[in-house]
Amino acid sequence: MSDCHTFESRQALDRALSSYIAKKLQQDLANDVAASLAVSGGKTPCGMFEQLSKHALDWPKVSVTLVDERKVPVNSTDSNERMVREHLLQNQAKAARFVGLARAGATALEDLERELLAMPRPYCTVVLGMGLDGHTASWFPGADNLERLLDQDNPAQVAESVPPAAPHKRITQTLSALIASKEIIIHITGQDKLDVIMNPDSHNLPIRFILDQSSVPVSIWWAA
Numbered sequence: 001m002s003d004c005h006t007f008e009s010r011q012a013l014d015r016a017l018s019s020y021i022a023k024k025l026q027q028d029l030a031n032d033v034a035a036s037l038a039v040s041g042g043k044t045p046c047g048m049f050e051q052l053s054k055h056a057l058d059w060p061k062v063s064v065t066l067v068d069e070r071k072v073p074v075n076s077t078d079s080n081e082r083m084v085r086e087h088l089l090q091n092q093a094k095a096a097r098f099v100g101l102a103r104a105g106a107t108a109l110e111d112l113e114r115e116l117l118a119m120p121r122p123y124c125t126v127v128l129g130m131g132l133d134g135h136t137a138s139w140f141p142g143a144d145n146l147e148r149l150l151d152q153d154n155p156a157q158v159a160e161s162v163p164p165a166a167p168h169k170r171i172t173q174t175l176s177a178l179i180a181s182k183e184i185i186i187h188i189t190g191q192d193k194l195d196v197i198m199n200p201d202s203h204n205l206p207i208r209f210i211l212d213q214s215s216v217p218v219s220i221w222w223a224a
Helices: 010-031 046-052 080-087 091-095 108-118 191-198 206-211
Strands: 003-007 035-039 062-066 068-070 097-099 125-128 158-161 170-173 184-189 218-223
Touching: 003 010, 010 035, 010 046, 010 125, 010 184, 010 218, 046 080, 062 080, 068 080, 080 097, 108 158, 108 170, 184 191, 184 206, 191 206, 191 218
Parallel strands: 003 218, 035 062, 035 125, 062 097, 125 184, 184 218
Antiparallel strands: 068 170, 158 170
């Protein structure tokens, strides 16, 4: 089982996790000329992002990207990019380089592949969330191309995904792209989500493909 860090409040989780990520980025910056971070959208990471944005790092040398994105305008309230810009790319972190996933045109995926591969790699840290259906990134149970998205030998960095139930088409990094990182953090809140992860019958859910792989260390950071 992955390491599980539990906290008495979501505010304490936000503070601790932001400090941990800042420390990891600082270590990468001390050893290399640049560092990179891949993050998820949704409401859960907003407070953590705001805390992280205040840390004194050499932010111009940090590249930030998204794990996945909805196919909506970047000014939409459903846009992960908008959320990251409003909560993370502020204060000192405003100087970070951001690589968004929103693209248009016939060569959108090819262009995005090149941009992601040009980032400092491996990712210093990948921060994932999880839905109650066990999806993470935009790997949804029942998606037509789920097997391809979760194939560790898939050379693609990104792919389109159409959730069977959730709104909006998506673009998502693949499992093979995300495990090319130094560590993966699963950031969740609420007893219901922890129960999903701890359920012995969850072995077929997309989140298990992160928890059960052995290529990169995974930890769970949780508060009720």
